Amino acid sequence: MAQACCAGGTVVTPTRLALHEDFAVGMQLRARTNPGSFDTAGHYTASSGVEQILEQDVAASVRLGAKGQMGAVIPMIQTHRNDGGLDDWGGGLGDVSLTARYDFLLATQFLYWPGLGVLAASTMPTGTPPDKPSPSHLLAADSTGAGTYDVTLGVDVEKASGHVYVALNGWLTHRFQRRLSIGGGAPTTESFSTRWTLLAVGSYVFDSEAALGLYVSSFNEGPGTINGVQNPTTGLRLTTVGAAGVLHIHDLWRLQGSLFTDVMISSFGRNEPVGYGLTASLVRVWF
Numbered sequence: 001m002a003q004a005c006c007a008g009g010t011v012v013t014p015t016r017l018a019l020h021e022d023f024a025v026g027m028q029l030r031a032r033t034n035p036g037s038f039d040t041a042g043h044y045t046a047s048s049g050v051e052q053i054l055e056q057d058v059a060a061s062v063r064l065g066a067k068g069q070m071g072a073v074i075p076m077i078q079t080h081r082n083d084g085g086l087d088d089w090g091g092g093l094g095d096v097s098l099t100a101r102y103d104f105l106l107a108t109q110f111l112y113w114p115g116l117g118v119l120a121a122s123t124m125p126t127g128t129p130p131d132k133p134s135p136s137h138l139l140a141a142d143s144t145g146a147g148t149y150d151v152t153l154g155v156d157v158e159k160a161s162g163h164v165y166v167a168l169n170g171w172l173t174h175r176f177q178r179r180l181s182i183g184g185g186a187p188t189t190e191s192f193s194t195r196w197t198l199l200a201v202g203s204y205v206f207d208s209e210a211a212l213g214l215y216v217s218s219f220n221e222g223p224g225t226i227n228g229v230q231n232p233t234t235g236l237r238l239t240t241v242g243a244a245g246v247l248h249i250h251d252l253w254r255l256q257g258s259l260f261t262d263v264m265i266s267s268f269g270r271n272e273p274v275g276y277g278l279t280a281s282l283v284r285v286w287f
Helices: 002-008
Strands: 023-038 044-046 050-064 068-083 086-093 096-105 115-124 150-161 164-175 178-180 188-191 195-205 211-221 224-226 229-231 236-249 253-262 273-286
Touching: 050 273, 115 164
Parallel strands: none
Antiparallel strands: 023 044, 023 050, 023 273, 050 068, 068 086, 068 096, 096 115, 115 150, 150 164, 164 195, 178 188, 188 224, 195 211, 211 236, 224 229, 236 253, 253 273
16 A cells, blocks of 8 residues: 555656655656647637747755645747748747645545645746747747746645556646736736636555556636736636656656646636646656
8 A cells, every 4th residue: 555655646746756755856847738728708719829838847856854744847839830821930048946845634644534634835937928029029939938926825635446546636826917018009907706616536556566547627717806806717727638657767757758748628617728748757766
């Protein structure tokens, strides 16, 4: 059961530390193609252009005591957009994130009770926001960040039984307001509703500690406000499903990867690009 907990818990979180691990460093590649998007009413529409995104993340985690850990993710993002006869390539540093986790109850601590952990995170606007692209990037391909700070607090309920590991995560994210100016116009103040996210994971762990799993995630954010006036067309929503796996190599290394797709059905999203892609990561751990 401890084996299922350790391997299953890293299926969708590359540098999450197992109970016997003290430190981990990893590199993750994420490639994504967006063939369409959801409009303000939640209807899916195929795009006439092309959008491709390649992200390289450097991630690290360190253990704090027996039940705590914290980490950081530094992304580099490259984007290619082609639309209306225009072709734009750009990229740079994305928004850096800090994460933390504390497990009050471990997934294998009791026979019937599940494990319970608290999750926390914060993102800093180190990337280029979408309202401040370089004049040479007519399709804003050099946009790499959201342009605002955010803080997240959530819970993780998980259970390991034999070779099976299951988990349900839920968290709330608050994005701080920001000032922006589009096209040289008068500055405006944009505020955001609280975002909630759910992530469900189920995986099977083999005797070798390799694991295969399925996951589904969904987030929803209510309407935002512009200069204090709520705009009902600005809510966000997206649902993603995927398959993931992890393979341990000589105890100190692990390979991880996933295939994912957003659900391209109307009402499963709103005001978000829709795409599919894959991830691949290599992680080194220390005991």
